[in-house]
Amino acid sequence: MSEVPTVRGPVDTADLGPTYMHEHIFVLTADVQQNYPGEWGGEDERIADAVTKLSALAAQGVRTIVDPTVIGLGRCLPRIQRVAEQVPGLNIIVATGLYTYDSVPFFFHHRGPALGAEVPDPMVDMFTADITEGITGTGIRAGMLKCAIDEHGMTPGVERVMRAVAAAHHRTGVPVTVHTHPGTRTGLEVKRVLCDSAGVDPGRVVLGHSGDTTDCDHLAELADAGFMLGMDRFGINLATTFEARADTLVEMCRRGYAERMVLSQDASCYIDWIDPNVLPFLPQWHYLHIHDEVLPYAREHGVTEEQIAAMLTANPRRFFEKTG
Ligand SMILES: [Zn+2]
Numbered sequence: 409m410s411e412v413p414t415v416r417g418p419v420d421t422a423d424l425g426p427t428y429m430h431e432h433i434f435v436l437t438a439d440v441q442q443n444y445p446g447e448w449g450g451e452d453e454r455i456a457d458a459v460t461k462l463s464a465l466a467a468q469g470v471r472t473i474v475d476p477t478v479i480g481l482g483r484c485l486p487r488i489q490r491v492a493e494q495v496p497g498l499n500i501i502v503a504t505g506l507y508t509y510d511s512v513p514f515f516f517h518h519r520g521p522a523l524g525a526e527v528p529d530p531m532v533d534m535f536t537a538d539i540t541e542g543i544t545g546t547g548i549r550a551g552m553l554k555c556a557i558d559e560h561g562m563t564p565g566v567e568r569v570m571r572a573v574a575a576a577h578h579r580t581g582v583p584v585t586v587h588t589h590p591g592t593r594t595g596l597e598v599k600r601v602l603c604d605s606a607g608v609d610p611g612r613v614v615l616g617h618s619g620d621t622t623d624c625d626h627l628a629e630l631a632d633a634g635f636m637l638g639m640d641r642f643g644i645n646l647a648t649t650f651e652a653r654a655d656t657l658v659e660m661c662r663r664g665y666a667e668r669m670v671l672s673q674d675a676s677c678y679i680d681w682i683d684p685n686v687l688p689f690l691p692q693w694h695y696l697h698i699h700d701e702v703l704p705y706a707r708e709h710g711v712t713e714e715q716i717a718a719m720l721t722a723n724p725r726r727f728f729e730k731t732g
Contacts (some may be wrong), residue, residue, distance in 0.1 A: 410729040413549035414472070414499040415485075415492035424499065425471030427724035430585065430616055430640040431695065432676035433458050433475055433491060433500075436482030441680065448678070455487065458677040459494040465695040466497035472724070473672075475500055476554045476585050476616075480507030482680075485543045504538035505554035505573055506531065507587065511565035521568060529568065535576035551728070553577055556587035557594045567601055574606035581730045585614040585638065590621035595630045603633075610634035614670060614727070617641055622652050624659050631660075631668040636727055639719075640672035642702050643693035650692060654702055658709040666715035670723050673697055 411418040434454070441448055448454065465473070477483045485502065492500050506512070516522070520529035538550040555573045557566050570586075577584055586602070588594045595615045602608045611634045618627055619639035631637055639657050660669060675695050687693075692701065703716060 412501060412728045413551045414501050415489055415548050416496075416499070419472070419499050421725045421728050423471075424721070424725055424728070426469055426720040427472040427474070427670075428465075428470055428640075428672040428695075428698070429474045429614060429670040429724055429727075430476055430638055430672035430674050431473040432477050432481070432674070432679070433462070433488060434482060434484070435477060435676045435679040435681060436484075437680055438482045438484075441482065447680065447684065451487070454678055455490050455494075458491045461677050461695055462491065462495045462498055466495060468696060468699040470498065470695075470699070472499040472501065474503065474552055474585070474724075476503040476505075476552060478503050478505040478507055478554045480513065483543075485546045485548055489546060489548065501551040502543065502548060503552040503554045503585070504535045504543070504550035504576070505552075506569045507554065507556050508565055508569060509556060509558035509560050510563050512568055516568075529572045529575070531569065531572035532575040532579075535572065536579050539576065539580045539582050551582060553582055553584045554586070555584070557597055558587065558589045559592045559594075561592065561594065562597045562601060570598070570602050571606055574602055574608050577608055577612070583612040583614070583727055584608060585616050587616045588618065590615075590618050590623070590626065593626060595626075595635065599630075599633055599635075611636070612727070614638045614640075617674070618669075619653055619656055620648070622648070622656050624656060624663065627656070627660060628663060628665065631665050635668070636723065637665070637669045638672065639669050641674045642671070643673050643675065643697040644690065645692060646690070650701070650705075654705045655709070657702070658706055658711055661706070661711045661715045666711075666718045667723065669719050670727070671698055671702075671719050 410421045553573045555569045603610050614636045616638040618637035
């Protein structure tokens, strides 16, 4: 028996149920919002909107989401706590870590290893405390570690964060999710630094956004290395199409990789990265898309109920259960 912390308290991994492994609630540029809150509007209004949207997701039978909103994405736990209290049918697992594609935030520029290779990185203690004590006095513990690597590759800042995430993982056993850019095969860089060098078992790592590529040979290579593949951007059909994303899932299931994939949409109730007038061009990007459109398509194309259950329920459960 194994427990995972959620916003409302620990949940047995056997009770996580169908789980979406990568859904945000609010993605905010914190200091822009603090100074220009006009578009965001009222706190109560945004929370009510999130409660409505997440309640609709829970009504589809999804029991748990992982919200990988960390430093760099505007994490604010008291706000998430208010939402979670009003959506009792949905467990929310929150994360710690840092999201950057290039350099570390200025806060870290002249601290830790920036002062000398032997000086410990304060990030490690920050991430660890979020996992063992709780986040900003809420008592809510993080159940996932998060970092990122994008098309800029393994910059010094990206590598520093990745090594701090690895250190916090070794102290706590909490699994890791990494934003990757599969088009430039950054999963192999994650393997090199996070796993081969820093010693994290690929079986405890989700390679996020793996579904952004249609290169099934590359995905198979990463799955064979032991990683969990995040097919987690269903509905973001800008550089790709609904069919291309869904067909990649179908093909990977056909090749026998249902045990190595988890599903999600990378959706949010509010994200300030995108002009609100542009969002109508992404009409399928919302919490209900997988259940309403992706799974019916997958079934029609030969994906079995057993494979769907593996991706939604068994794989997330196994992923959160500490294996050693
Ligand atoms: Zn995301």
